[in-house]
Amino acid sequence: MGTMSKTPNESLRGWTHVASGKVRDLYAPADLSAHSGRDALLIVASDRISAFDHVLPTPIPDKGKILTALTLWWFEQLKDVTDNHFVSVHVPKEVEGRAMIAERLQMVPVECVVRGYITGSGYQEYKETGQVCGITLPEGLVDGDRLDEPIFTPAAKADLGEHDENITFEQVEERVGKETARQLRDISIALYTKARDLAEERGVILADTKFEFGYRMQPGETDLILADEILTPDSSRFWLIDSYSPGKSQPSLDKQYIRDWLKSEESGWVKDTPPPELPDHVVMKTQERYRHAYERLTGETWKR
Structure with a gap:
């Protein structure tokens, strides 16, 4: 599956797009009865990345999958502290690995x-x-x-x-x-x-x-x-x-x-203006850091 970056799908099988944040896209179920009557949302983590309150024009490949996998791992580690809204990962095939079904709150x-x-x-x-x-x-x-x-x-x-x-x-x-x-x-x-x-x-x-x-x-x-x-x-x-x-x-x-x-001279970026495209070396280094965080914390090798 390719990287999800610019815009979300308007609909996925059984789900309708209702909102987008800086990184995540939210979908409501077309049929509430399919989720045992529970209020549910499909939360899809894209590969978009934000900084200084701007969504940058360049995505970070695999970022959405890493965010989702790490969140699910932490939910499991911390479930004795407080309840969370996770329901399942039985999501449409187009967004497998980067999405979860969660209770709407x-x-x-x-x-x-x-x-x-x-x-x-x-x-x-x-x-x-x-x-x-x-x-x-x-x-x-x-x-x-x-x-x-x-x-x-x-x-x-x-x-x-x-x-x-x-x-x-x-x-x-x-x-x-x-x-x-x-x-x-x-x-x-x-x-x-x-x-x-x-x-x-x-x-x-x-x-x-x-x-x-x-x-x-x-x-x-x-x-x-x-x-x-x-x-x-x-x-x-x-x-x-x-x-x-x-x-x-x-x-x-x-x-x-x-x-x-x-903030470096290389970027040439002036704050409060649209940010520039990220060069390949910044994308690669950022992706490495996200993957390394996942691997160090979970003890598991990241597999795309």
């Missing part, structure tokens, strides 16, 4: 970011204010330092093409209520902590990541359900323990390589 409008290390936008905010999302951190931290305890640094979900906005815990409480805010924080940190420890056993640092949650569609549901992709190179920062050295940018197994290239 009423999504909570908060990006649940957890940081165990200080870097990226969190480090920039810390340098300016000494805080991240209203949380005061110790003085003197350098880029890449490990925090004494992981912190919950949520963001308000933005529309496609807009930048998610970091918010405080108090702002989460205003949006979803105090009890839900507490649950989001506690479950997110529990998920991160278990995933961090598991990754470290495999020689990988999970610097930060984001989770999304929702409620089942039936009336009266109050249990938060883990949704979307989790702990992939698209939604996380993965560093290798062997090369970890605080005080500088870390070699990573995620899309930081693309961000760094876009």
Whole structure:
């Protein structure tokens, strides 16, 4: 099967396209009874890649398959922490390997970011204010330092093409209520902590990541359900323990390589303009990092 990059199929056998995000395409069932009456979605991970809130014009081959396989692996590892929305991988042949059927949820409008290390936008905010999302951190931290305890640094979900906005815990409480805010924080940190420890056993640092949650569609549901992709190179920062050295940018197994290239003179890119096509060497290096992340974390050889 070829790479899915630019536009989704308007329909797949038994499914109708209903929405697209930066990377994923969503399909609703043509016949609800085919899924035992459950609200279901077909979630297809394309090979599109985004950076700095832009979808880049060049896809990364196999990326969608790696994201799907890694998400399914993490769902299995973390199922004792919280329920997730996965239903099955009995999907149309055209999207085998890059798609899953999942329960449709009423999504909570908060990006649940957890940081165990200080870097990226969190480090920039810390340098300016000494805080991240209203949380005061110790003085003197350098880029890449490990925090004494992981912190919950949520963001308000933005529309496609807009930048998610970091918010405080108090702002989460205003949006979803105090009890839900507490649950989001506690479950997110529990998920991160278990995933961090598991990754470290495999020689990988999970610097930060984001989770999304929702409620089942039936009336009266109050249990938060883990949704979307989790702990992939698209939604996380993965560093290798062997090369970890605080005080500088870390070699990573995620899309930081693309961000760094876009900021380089070679790209010629001016921020807030449409990004350029990626050269072959950037595509290849990015694909290698995604594949390496999958193999290091799961212990399995990636097979196309």
